[in-house]
Amino acid sequence: MTVKVxxxxxxxxxxxxxxxxxxxLWNARDPISRANLALQLADAATTLARxxxxxxxxxxxxxxxxxxxxxxx
Numbered sequence: 792m793t794v795k796v797x798x799x800x801x802x803x804x805x806x807x808x809x810x811x812x813x814x815x816l817w818n819a820r821d822p823i824s825r826a827n828l829a830l831q832l833a834d835a836a837t838t839l840a841r842x843x844x845x846x847x848x849x850x851x852x853x854x855x856x857x858x859x860x861x862x863x864x
Contacts, residue, residue, distance in 0.1 A: 805835055805838055809835050812835055
């Protein structure tokens with residue numbers, strides 16, 4: 792059996808991380824746990840947004856609009 796490993800700093804890994812943290816936050820009952828999960832989710836979502844912008848930059852070179860710089864999000 793072969794196991795596929797997703798690199799931990801890849802866009803796909805951050806998409807999974809954001810999804811799972813969102814689900815955990817939705818199901819959490821303890822206010823301290825919810826606050827901790829919300830902070831983790833915000834950090835992961837911010838990193839994912841920057842990675843998505845960087846990935847989209849080469850695609851937008853011919854378009855009439857431009858995406859914001861990943862460092863200015």
